Amino acid sequence: MDRLLHEASSLIDAFGRTATAAALGDSLDNMRAQIRKGTVAEIDRAAILRDAGNRLADQEKPSPGPVFNLSGTILHTNLGRAPLAKEAVDAMVAAAGSCDLEFDLQSGKRGDRDRHVSEILCRLTGAEAATVVNNNAAAVLLVLNTLARRKEVPVSRGELIEIGGSFRLPDVMARAGCKLVEVGTTNRTHVQDYENVVGPRTALLLKAHTSNYVVNGFTAHVSEAELATIARNHGIPAVIDLGSGSLVNMACYGLRDERTVRQSIEDGMDVVTFSGDKLLGGPQAGLIVGNRTLIEKIKRNPLRRALRCDKITLAALNATLKLYEHPEKLAQRLPGIRLMERPLDEIEALGHRLAQMLSAYLPEWLVSLESATCQIGSGAAPTRTLASKALVFRGRGRTSQRHLKALSALFRSLPIPVIGRLHDGAFWIDLRCLEDEDGFVAQLNDASSNGATVL
Numbered sequence: 409m410d411r412l413l414h415e416a417s418s419l420i421d422a423f424g425r426t427a428t429a430a431a432l433g434d435s436l437d438n439m440r441a442q443i444r445k446g447t448v449a450e451i452d453r454a455a456i457l458r459d460a461g462n463r464l465a466d467q468e469k470p471s472p473g474p475v476f477n478l479s480g481t482i483l484h485t486n487l488g489r490a491p492l493a494k495e496a497v498d499a500m501v502a503a504a505g506s507c508d509l510e511f512d513l514q515s516g517k518r519g520d521r522d523r524h525v526s527e528i529l530c531r532l533t534g535a536e537a538a539t540v541v542n543n544n545a546a547a548v549l550l551v552l553n554t555l556a557r558r559k560e561v562p563v564s565r566g567e568l569i570e571i572g573g574s575f576r577l578p579d580v581m582a583r584a585g586c587k588l589v590e591v592g593t594t595n596r597t598h599v600q601d602y603e604n605v606v607g608p609r610t611a612l613l614l615k616a617h618t619s620n621y622v623v624n625g626f627t628a629h630v631s632e633a634e635l636a637t638i639a640r641n642h643g644i645p646a647v648i649d650l651g652s653g654s655l656v657n658m659a660c661y662g663l664r665d666e667r668t669v670r671q672s673i674e675d676g677m678d679v680v681t682f683s684g685d686k687l688l689g690g691p692q693a694g695l696i697v698g699n700r701t702l703i704e705k706i707k708r709n710p711l712r713r714a715l716r717c718d719k720i721t722l723a724a725l726n727a728t729l730k731l732y733e734h735p736e737k738l739a740q741r742l743p744g745i746r747l748m749e750r751p752l753d754e755i756e757a758l759g760h761r762l763a764q765m766l767s768a769y770l771p772e773w774l775v776s777l778e779s780a781t782c783q784i785g786s787g788a789a790p791t792r793t794l795a796s797k798a799l800v801f802r803g804r805g806r807t808s809q810r811h812l813k814a815l816s817a818l819f820r821s822l823p824i825p826v827i828g829r830l831h832d833g834a835f836w837i838d839l840r841c842l843e844d845e846d847g848f849v850a851q852l853n854d855a856s857s858n859g860a861t862v863l
């Protein structure tokens with residue numbers, strides 16, 4: 409170990425003595441284990457230094473780090489959901505140091521951090537007031553805990569949702585301290601079903617967007633306007649968890665059935681919650697808009713302090729919301745919408761350029777450009793798909809699952825990992841979300857000139 413440390417001066421210089429000693433120790437242990445197994449004959453100090461150097465360089469990489477999301481899911485929850493607009497990224501950087509987060513520059517007194525987004529949210533949705541928390545799960549929790557603790561909340565059985573990443577409406581309701589009263593059936597719920605259960609212990613009526621599934625066939629549901637009427641007749645609020653919640657009509661982007669937050673408000677919903685990083689295209693956040701008195705009450709809940717957003721989120725959200733005030737340029741500036749709108753012939757032309765190059769790099773694979781379907785993801789329009797083009801890798805002859813997995817691991821090991829998907833006995837790289845062609849090609853060139861791997 410002493411000799412290794414003596415020879416590792418450049419590593420110590422770059423990464424510090426403690427980290428270098430730890431990495432060398434791990435590499436040495438690995439090599440001893442290999443010697444015991446008989447796969448390595450004797451201690452090779454140069455190999456240990458190389459191994460430790462790679463490990464240290466890996467630790468230096470930003471984490472979470474960027475990837476190419478070519479999975480075919482535009483808003484992929486595991487890959488950071490909505491890619492942010494440049495305007496939002498710039499705003500985060502600008503707010504990173506000291507900023508007027510809770511400071512009113514005019515009076516020189518303490519300000520409200522919500523004001524960075526509440527006014528603009530009201531303009532965009534027609535709501536009277538707005539507040540923002542860490543994510544939509546937090547928004548639902550906070551709303552229910554404020555307005556329905558120790559009381560009953562009727563929800564249609566068709567809307568008892570589970571969203572990926574363990575958001576289950578009944579569990580969140582239990583944690584918020586309210587009692588779920590199931591209404592109607594899985595496929596049919598009627599106005600009378602609500603009327604039958606509303607009583608003195610009912611706090612509010614709750615509706616949830618069935619984000620990631622559709623109930624088809626013999627169905628009936630109570631609309632937002634109908635639910636709001638029942639609630640109003642009983643003097644209680646109507647609340648909706650909209651999930652993705654779009655701020656503009658997405659029909660022109662092929663999302664005919666997504667209702668806007670403004671429509672929910674116009675239909676009489678008293679409180680609406682939705683996510684910042686789904687269709688909206690901003691940072692992770694939970695937006696709560698609606699009736700002023702109710703929002704004030706929600707803001708006074710001590711839980712809100714535990715669920716509040718930081719300055720970086722608020723800066724990104726403010727910048728993202730501003731883009732909606734200029735809808736003509738939205739499709740150009742907001743990456744999520746830009747990717748949904750991207751013309752198929754542009755994707756196809758990109759595919760032709762890349763297919764040739766990848767065939768040359770991976771001679772033992774057949775690379776073809778094929779039609780594919782993309783989904784929006786994050787529970788927005790679950791049955792809606794977008795036509796796309798993908799590079800599809802098949803082995804020459806029979807391809808084993810093991811080979812396909814090795815190929816997908818190879819793409820993941822690139823400096824900016826490329827995330828594709830295994831499907832139908834092949835490896836697919838969906839090109840709808842590949843915008844940085846130069847960056848993609850440059851790292852393929854680098855990988856192949858290093859020559860170490862198949863690429």
Ligand SMILES: *Cc1c(COP(=O)(O)O)cnc(C)c1O
Pocket residue numbers: 543544545546569571575616617618619620649650651652682683684693694786787
């Ligand atoms: C996505 C979603 C949630 C959870 O939102 P997060 O922002 O991920 O916390 C809750 N309800 C519905 C209907 C959703 O679609």
